[in-house]
Amino acid sequence: MTVIRALANAIADYFRRGVSLFWIGPAVVALVVLPEFAQHVAEIQLGMFDGLDAAKAAGDAPLRWAFGYVKIAGLVLTFIAAARFWWCRTHGGRWYDLRQIAWGRLLSGFVLFMAIGSVTELVAPLTGQKAPLAAIVIASLLSLPFLFVMLAGLFGDRTTPMKTLIARSWPWLLLLALLLPLGYAPLFWLHGMNHKWALGAHDAVVWTLMVFDSLVVGLMASFVGAALFVAYDRFYRSIAS
Numbered sequence: 001m002t003v004i005r006a007l008a009n010a011i012a013d014y015f016r017r018g019v020s021l022f023w024i025g026p027a028v029v030a031l032v033v034l035p036e037f038a039q040h041v042a043e044i045q046l047g048m049f050d051g052l053d054a055a056k057a058a059g060d061a062p063l064r065w066a067f068g069y070v071k072i073a074g075l076v077l078t079f080i081a082a083a084r085f086w087w088c089r090t091h092g093g094r095w096y097d098l099r100q101i102a103w104g105r106l107l108s109g110f111v112l113f114m115a116i117g118s119v120t121e122l123v124a125p126l127t128g129q130k131a132p133l134a135a136i137v138i139a140s141l142l143s144l145p146f147l148f149v150m151l152a153g154l155f156g157d158r159t160t161p162m163k164t165l166i167a168r169s170w171p172w173l174l175l176l177a178l179l180l181p182l183g184y185a186p187l188f189w190l191h192g193m194n195h196k197w198a199l200g201a202h203d204a205v206v207w208t209l210m211v212f213d214s215l216v217v218g219l220m221a222s223f224v225g226a227a228l229f230v231a232y233d234r235f236y237r238s239i240a241s
Helices: 003-024 026-045 052-059 062-090 103-117 119-127 132-144 145-155 162-167 170-196 204-241
Strands: none
Touching: 003 026, 003 052, 003 062, 003 170, 003 204, 026 062, 026 204, 062 119, 062 145, 062 204, 103 119, 103 132, 103 145, 119 132, 132 145, 145 162, 145 204
């Protein structure tokens, strides 16, 4: 019962933070909402929503891709900024102060996460055969704790021992895996449907849907940041208790 209650509390906290960032930390959400809307303006100007054929033609337009790259950068930045925002609001500090990041842990965690997770890619060049599925799964699992090493660096947590980050983060990695799709998956579906609903619609409807879609993408990013914070914060509190 205690585990169920703790899980329910984490889920409620995740949804509360994911939604409330819009009025508690609007500058964070704006990092992706503004470039997302800018891309929609370009899409409308390109006639992307005039019909299916127009959508296919405009989809590969260099202008749309230029805005798309900025949007993707804003999306990733919002993941990071949203997680830091909640950490600093809870534990102190300024989310935008890069000096408070433990860069050594952040970068080493990223390198090890990528290196261990992709080590099986070396099998094919060396042997001429693809790595067994079991080996790919094992490598992916072994890389996961280094996600928490990255988060420790992002949050400026220099005190939690590396051994603890790697060995004791597993339950909270499972929590993260549970939280991430709860808010992101339905919003991602809605994001796709907004574009379908806009095809061939009246201009007023298209503009309304694209404004709404920009907020949907902001909410998607906010939920990812909230999931990263909630999972790591509960891990951090568990080892401190």
